Amino acid sequence: xxxxxxxxxxIADGAKPQLISNQFSFTExxxxxxxxxxxxxDQPNNKIWKYDTDGQLxxxxxxxxxxxxxxxxxxxxxxxxxxxxxxxxxxxxxxxxKVLLKNYNGHQFNGPNDLWIDKKGGMYFTDPYYQRDYxxxxxxxxxxxGEKLYYLPKGKKEAILVDPEIKKPNGLIGTPDNKYLYVxxxxxxxxxxxxxxxxxxxxxxxxFAEDLSDGMTIDNQGNVYLSGKGVIVYNPxxxxxxxxxxxxxxxxxxxxxxxxxxxxxxTASESVFILPMxxxxxx
Numbered sequence: 512x513x514x515x516x517x518x519x520x521x522i523a524d525g526a527k528p529q530l531i532s533n534q535f536s537f538t539e540x541x542x543x544x545x546x547x548x549x550x551x552x553d554q555p556n557n558k559i560w561k562y563d564t565d566g567q568l569x570x571x572x573x574x575x576x577x578x579x580x581x582x583x584x585x586x587x588x589x590x591x592x593x594x595x596x597x598x599x600x601x602x603x604x605x606x607x608x609k610v611l612l613k614n615y616n617g618h619q620f621n622g623p624n625d626l627w628i629d630k631k632g633g634m635y636f637t638d639p640y641y642q643r644d645y646x647x648x649x650x651x652x653x654x655x656x657g658e659k660l661y662y663l664p665k666g667k668k669e670a671i672l673v674d675p676e677i678k679k680p681n682g683l684i685g686t687p688d689n690k691y692l693y694v695x696x697x698x699x700x701x702x703x704x705x706x707x708x709x710x711x712x713x714x715x716x717x718x719f720a721e722d723l724s725d726g727m728t729i730d731n732q733g734n735v736y737l738s739g740k741g742v743i744v745y746n747p748x749x750x751x752x753x754x755x756x757x758x759x760x761x762x763x764x765x766x767x768x769x770x771x772x773x774x775x776x777x778t779a780s781e782s783v784f785i786l787p788m789x790x791x792x793x794x
Contacts, residue, residue, distance in 0.1 A: 519744065519752040521734060523773075523787035528757055531783045532568060535560075538778035539726070540625075541766040542581040542589060543792065549768035549776045550589060551783065552578045559589070559602075562783065564770045576600055576608070577645065580625030580682075580726065580764070584632060592623035592636060595645065599623055599636065599663065612663060615670055618654045625726060625764075627685045627692070632665030633711050635673070635692060637680035660694060662711045673713045677703075682727040682764070684735065687793040693735055695724035702737065702745075719749050726764025726778075730790040738762040742777060757784060767792020 536555035543549050549562045550571055559572040559581075576593030578600065584590055589602040590611070597620040599612040614620060621640035628634050639658040640651045651658075660680045661670040674680075678698020685692045685707065692705045692713060702720040705713035722745075724737035733747035741762055744753035759779035768776045768785075772792040777784040 519734075519746075521730065521732070521744065521753060521788060521790045522755070523789055526787040528755065528777065528784040528786045531562065531566075531785055533782040535781050535783070537763070537780060538783055539579050539763045540581040540591070541726075541764050541768070541776050541778050541783075542583055543766050543768045543772070543776075543794075544583050544587065544589075545794070547768050547770045547772060549766060550581060551764075551776070551778050552581065552591075554579060557595075559591075562768070562776065564768075572602065572606055577643070579623070580636075582626050582628050582634075584628055590626060590628065590634065592626055594622040594624070594643065597622055599626070599634070612668070612670060615655065615661070615672075619648075619652045621651045621655060621658055624680075625682050627683050629685060629707065629711070630689050631711070634663040635683060635685065636661055636663070636670075637683055637694065639679045639681055639697065658698070660713075662713075664711055671711070673711070674705075674716070682724040682738065684727040684729050686729060686733065693719060693727060693729075695722075695727065695737070697723055702735070720745050720751070722751075725762070728765045728767060729793060730767065730788070731793050732790055734790065736765050736775070738765050738777070742775070755786065 535553040541551040559575045561571040577595035578591035580592045591600045593600040601609045624637045626636035660674040662673045681695045683694040704719040706715040728736045737743045741757045742755040762779045764778045775786040
């Protein structure tokens with residue numbers, strides 16, 4: 512287990528990824544609550560787990576809709592991409608489930624994958640098609656006409672298509688000032704950056720990096736963290752500054768957690784890891 516440092520100064524001195532557990536089938540979707548507790552999914556086993564700030568693991572929810580990407584809203588509800596039936600869910604702190612979104616213009620989503628919530632409470636989410644063994648269908652709804660990026664304004668019941676040209680969006684993250692949205696376009700093999708407009712629409716699309724990412728996060732310096740083969744970090748100018756090797760077949764996602772938001776939490780195939788950092792996450 513190594514950290515190939517490029518003297519970025521973002522990792523705590525002498526720190527290496529620490530294995531928390533390898534009891535899972537495939538971990539995904541880490542999200543941090545207001546207290547620093549991290550929630551993540553074991554998608555094949557249809558569970559959402561909690562890793563609290565005292566380092567304890569527990570099952571938060573069984574029958575979790577095969578949740579994938581997740582993010583907390585300001586009220587403490589856990590918003591999830593529940594791709595068992597291709598929906599967006601809101602799970603309250605007392606584990607009550609509300610379906611926020613079922614389809615787009617009456618047509619079934621491909622499989623909501625990852626999401627990020629802006630300051631207004633609007634939700635950006637990606638909808639690529641990855642065939643699941645628990646689906647009865649074997650192909651996407653042809654009326655969806657591709658794999659796209661959407662925005663669900665707060666309080667609305669219909670999503671808005673915000674980039675009809677993207678090919679296969681996956682991981683995404685926005686900046687805390689709501690200025691930029693970063694999205695991994697697996698189809699075009701690029702991380703793209705958009706300007707976020709006041710109405711939630713996107714403009715000024717640019718290639719940020721020639722890379723791919725399953726899940727993404729950002730720190731308080733504006734560095735962008737990508738996942739896939741370990742964890743790769745780019746600074747706000749699009750320069751690669753760190754490669755963190757993780758001993759797993761695939762690193763699916765990352766987020767910051769802990770009481771001080773200075774712990775990088777990493778979901779990696781059958782395992783989850785933590786890595787102490789000098790930088791912090793943002794809420």
